[in-house]
Amino acid sequence: MVIMHATSATPPPAPNDALRNDFLLPDLGEGLTEAEVVAWRVAPGDVIAIDQIVVEVESAKSVVELPSPYGGRVVTLHAALGQVVHAGMPLITVVPAEAGSAAAGGIVGGGIAGATDAGRADDRLPDTGLAVNVGSGAVLVGYGTMESTVRLTRPAGGRFGNRGLGTGTDSAEVPAPPPAAGALLLEETRRSPVVSPLVRKLAKNHGFEASQLLGSGTGFLVLKADVDAAIAARAAEPTNGDAPAGPAASVGGMPVASTSGATDLRIPLTGLRKVVAARLSQSRREIPEATIWLDVDATELFVAKDRLAKATGERFSITALIARFVVAGLQQYPILNSSLSADGQEIIQHGGINLGLAAQTRRGLMVPVVHNAHTFTTRELRDAIATLVATSERGDFPPADLTGGTFTLNNYGGFGVDGSAAIINYPEVAMLGIGRIIERPWVVDGALAVRRVVQLSFVFDHRVCDGDVASGFLTYVARCIEEPLLLLGTV
Structure with a gap:
């Protein structure tokens, strides 16, 4: 622990390498090794507290706010807005606040380079005896270990060091x-x-x-x-x-x-699109998948939905009810809640069901996960799905919500299509798709009737199971949709 005191009689010591702390881009998980800087919350010369949010970065999966494990004065931002940084690369350099901002180096990496700010006496912390060079070890928002106690100050030049611009006093110093x-x-x-x-x-x-x-x-x-x-x-x-x-x-x-006078448009695969492309390619390349489908009379499911709403005063979405059937089906056919080992020599059958739901967001296709869905009641599962749906409108899922899925439910009926030979969400081994629900002629007790019909399509890894297991799971879910009250006895 280093404790620095600043007094008016003694000028602050110049920072040296021993007092400089570099906050490095941490491991963001899921094999993500790079992120783009989308917003700086601090500027060179700012005094920050331990665990204060200093930057927002966008990985391929989400936007993450990063708190600094060090407190003190920011002397350097090592990346410009829009710049991609890799895990282990420095984001900011911090020195003890009493060291002043004479060593501030501005933004290195694409914006202001070599800018300095001499600092002022009233920018420095009073003699509080506060330890400002202690690292908390926090790397992601919410992982802090202590309250912020350092008073925030701004350099005389403002957030981006534009001192003298428009003031008429220091304009001669501005290039x-x-x-x-x-x-x-x-x-x-x-x-x-x-x-x-x-x-x-x-x-x-x-x-x-x-x-x-x-x-x-x-x-x-x-x-x-x-x-x-x-x-x-x-x-x-x-x-x-x-x-x-x-x-x-x-x-x-x-x-x-x-050369022909027409225009071409070349769009790079970056960020989330790049990760999605890699995952889908890997899935198609490695998984020998098969697809089966089934038309199902969902009329009674809507009746059950209305009865639940009348009995409880609460609304239940069709997706939430089908998700409840899927969880029950995976408990009946647990081999479908699996993945393969990296060498492809073992099937890893997961003990818990982490249900992913494919969602189209502003940032692209994501699969947020309801963890331990097998432990939820129908009401709890509904609430968890509703939370994910609300977040999908913004696309700012925390990393934990996008990891650990063991099975995916994909409702593409909202896009107006009946079915799809979907690509399995690698490294899972199966996915159930829900098509649009429309009124169709249907034979009921030997007579034609108008019924609400949905097509279910099920894609599975043929290395893990054969058609009998896949068909058994699909027909089980279909039977639950046709006779939902058999399973929904308790909410």
Whole structure:
């Protein structure tokens, strides 16, 4: 523990390496090794407390708020907004608050580089004897170990160090603003600073070096906006003989004219889309799946739903009731609640049922999980599903809600389709799909009647079971839908 005191008589010591603490991007779980910085909650010169949220990062699965395990003064932000950082890379550097902000280095990695702030006496903490160089070990929101007790202060220059702008007092110290993004384009002899590897790659994908641009960042740092502007300008003007042949297309959604006069659009697989693509490809590549389906008379399910609402005064969704049947079916056929070992030599039959529900969110396809669904009553399962549905509208599931699934229920009837040969949610071994429920002619007791009919489609890993098990599970769920009160005796 290091305890620092600041007094008006003694100037603060200059920070040294022994007092500097680098907060590294922690392991976000589920094999996720990178995340994009989407929001900074602090700036160089800010005084922060242990476990204070300092940054929001977006992994392939969710947006996570990260608290700092160190307290003190922020001297460096190591990544710019939109920059991708990898696990183990530094996010911020913190020194004891009494050390001042003379060593503040601004944003390293794509924004302000080398900026400094001399700090002021009234920015420093009073002589409280507070230990500010103690790490809590917290890596995710909610994992803190102590209350925040440090008074937050802002540097004189404001959140992003723009001291003197517009005040008329220190304007002479402020350098002239850099040119607008893309104002000056490629020059082969130019060597502008480029920090972000994504910016370099984006430029290289379009046939030029980012360093050949005059950047719009501080110190003429080349930003993504500069590269985008250069791409657009190159597309709008006739190219010379040195231009790369064939149609050019943008990364990130910017259309670029092709040689035929039409436009192509090249969209990179990033973030959640990249993870989904990898999982689906792995599933198709490794799992010998088979699909069976069945049309089911769901009329009595709607009758049961109305009776439950009348008896309890509560509403139960069709999805929640079918989920209840699925859990019961997995208890009857537990081999379907399994996964295969990494070497494919063992079937791991899971003791608990963690029911995933495929959800289309603003961020893309996600499968949030109701953990230990086998322990829930129908009412508890309904409430858990309702919570996931509400969160899916925002798409900001915490990582824990997206891990550990053992079986997936996919209700694609909301998209207006009857059935689908779905892809199994790797590494699970089965998935049940629910199609749209529509009125159809149906034979009841030898006579035609109009009934509400739904198609169930079931896809399973043929390595784990044969058709008799898969058919047994599907017909069990179908029977529960046709005669729901047999199972829903207790809510």
